Amino acid sequence: MKDESLMDAIKQRRSVRRYKEKPFPMEELTSLVEAARWAPSAGNSQPWEFLLINDEDMLRALKSVSPGWLKQAPALVVTCTNKKRKTDWSLMDVGAAMQNILLYAHSREYGCCPIGSFVVETVKELLELPPHLEPVLFITVGYPDEKPPATKRLSTDELVFKRVGK
Secondary structure, three states: OHHHHHHHHHHHEEOOOOEEEOOOOOOHHHHHHHHHHHOOOOHHOOOOOEEEEEEEEHHHHHOOOOOOOOOOOOEEHHHEHHHOOOOOOHHOOOOOOHHHHHHHHOOOOOEEOOOEEHHHHHHHHHHHOOOOOOEEEOOOOOOOOOOOOOOOOOHHHOOOOOOOOO
């Protein structure tokens, strides 16, 4: 892969909130986890665990306790931390796994949108999660029915506080 194509993918990826009314296959959801599992993690702890959902009734129930989830999606990845493998860096590790999912989904022309607003205790109950799993992020997935425009980004100069060296 050339550097330009990776940077193009990074710049072109968008959070998709409108999906085609087309089922999203479980094997494709599983392929997203394959991308996630290659993310870096502190001490190689791999503190993530995933629930893959394409059942319409469960999706509807989870959407009802997630104010950030605006449109219906045909599938969902629920990203959890596994407390048995948790470190002080687990949330950052989950973020790295999420980015792998988002970029891989984009490369496959799938749409995704990460969502962090949901009622944790209700999600645990609905999904019957064991005590060692803590849901931290939803990622809606499907075939996009929109192509959102790029949002304004701060310039590199606005983000770099200091340069030390030549």
